[in-house]
Amino acid sequence: VDEQTDEELLGEARASSDPGLQREWLNRLFSRYHSRIALWCYRVTGERESAADLAQEVLIKAFQNLDTFRGDAKFSTWLYTITRNHCFNDAHRRVAQREHSMDPLDFDMPTSDRFDVRLEQDQELGQMRNMLQDNLDETEQRVMTLHYGEEMPLDSITRLLGLSNPSGAKAHIVSARRKLKTAVGRWRAIQARRGPA
Amino acid sequence: MSEDSSGLSAAFKPGPDCLPIDDLARNMDFPPESVQRKAAEEHVSGCAHCRTELALLHEFVAGTVRADEKDAVDWIEGRLTTPQRFHHDPDGGRNCGRPDMPRRLRSLPP
Numbered sequence: 457v458d459e460q461t462d463e464e465l466l467g468e469a470r471a472s473s474d475p476g477l478q479r480e481w482l483n484r485l486f487s488r489y490h491s492r493i494a495l496w497c498y499r500v501t502g503e504r505e506s507a508a509d510l511a512q513e514v515l516i517k518a519f520q521n522l523d524t525f526r527g528d529a530k531f532s533t534w535l536y537t538i539t540r541n542h543c544f545n546d547a548h549r550r551v552a553q554r555e556h557s558m559d560p561l562d563f564d565m566p567t568s569d570r571f572d573v574r575l576e577q578d579q580e581l582g583q584m585r586n587m588l589q590d591n592l593d594e595t596e597q598r599v600m601t602l603h604y605g606e607e608m609p610l611d612s613i614t615r616l617l618g619l620s621n622p623s624g625a626k627a628h629i630v631s632a633r634r635k636l637k638t639a640v641g642r643w644r645a646i647q648a649r650r651g652p653a
Numbered sequence: 654m655s656e657d658s659s660g661l662s663a664a665f666k667p668g669p670d671c672l673p674i675d676d677l678a679r680n681m682d683f684p685p686e687s688v689q690r691k692a693a694e695e696h697v698s699g700c701a702h703c704r705t706e707l708a709l710l711h712e713f714v715a716g717t718v719r720a721d722e723k724d725a726v727d728w729i730e731g732r733l734t735t736p737q738r739f740h741h742d743p744d745g746g747r748n749c750g751r752p753d754m755p756r757r758l759r760s761l762p763p
Contacts (some may be wrong), residue, residue: 486735492716494729499722508729519736529675530682536713537675584664589699597701598708605665605702616709618719636661 462488462531466522482522485531486515493539499615500543501550510546514539547612587639588632596632599625667702674706681707 460468462485469481493514497507518538525534588597598617602608603625608616614624621627672680672693680693697703718726 483735490730490733490735491718491726492713494726494733495716495718495722496713498725498729504725504728507725508732511729511733515733516736529679532714533675533678533710536710537673539713540674540709580660581663584660585668585699585701588664588701592701594704598705600661601665601701601705603665604661605667605705607662616712 463527466525466531482519486518489532489535490515493535496539497543500547500612502611502615510543514542517542544606544608547608551607551609583643584640587636587643591635591639592632595619596628596635599628600632603629665702668700670696671700671703672696674710677703677707678710 465481465485469478469485472478472481490511493511494507497510497514498504501507501510518535521538525531588600592600595617599613599619602613602616603610610625610629613619617625619625619628671677677693677697680689681697683690683693685691697707
């Protein structure tokens with residue numbers, strides 16, 4: 457059984473008309489992922505009890521949506537998508553429910569590191585993407601993607617990416633924003649010299 | 654100068670060319686010379702969002718538990734049960750698992 461792929465185990469379950477056998481095949485399949493789901497949920501929440509609840513909810517959601525798995529992607533990718541989306545949604549809900557909720561994107565950034573990143577046109581968006589690609593290292597890009605693109609809390613990002621520096625994701629954001637501030641300033645100076653289009 | 658994070662958010666969110674992670678992962682699994690793989694690699698090389706998504710997927714699949722996580726993960730895993738109650742889907746023979754809801758979810762409104 458251990459040599460069977462995930463998709464083969466699921467195929468056995470789907471082909472069986474015996475509920476007991478179905479249960480057995482599916483149990484074998486999902487048991488392969490208990491540790492991975494537990495790990496992911498723990499990294500998002502940072503707390504055992506809530507991670508255990510979250511992981512159980514992921515398993516239930518996966519079971520309830522098993523019919524939607526068509527085999528176009530790997531089973532592991534399909535299950536990852538459910539785990540990721542459920543955990544990210546839970547993290548957003550937790551942030552929103554905090555009594556003294558701060559905008560997760562607006563933590564205590566030093567004033568000197570703030571800069572205007574309002575983008576007026578799609579062209580500026582493309583320029584900003586090029587700047588972050590050219591100026592930030594890979595870890596900084598991942599941290600910024602999870603924080604600004606996915607609105608994930610900093611402590612979750614620190615655990616998800618395994619950042620071992622003392623201040624975790626926050627240090628990478630501060631560093632990335634300083635680099636972007638310089639790059640944006642350079643770009644805007646060039647634009648100003650060129651004059652209005 | 655005023656602060657507006659919406660520009661940063663826009664820059665780090667998926668763009669119009671970004672595929673859902675399951676489609677992206679499937680295309681990355683095609684042979685290296687295939688059109689699908691080359692297109693996916695070209696996109697990923699210039700897209701921080703998709704590189705991050707792929708990295709997280711690979712982390713999930715690898716499932717490597719760090720030393721400081723082991724106790725917690727073992728404890729959580731020990732509490733997990735594969736949902737056990739199913740009913741057979743009568744049309745088509747496709748299994749349709751419908752597990753018992755855990756206590757916490759039963760108490761939630763529909």
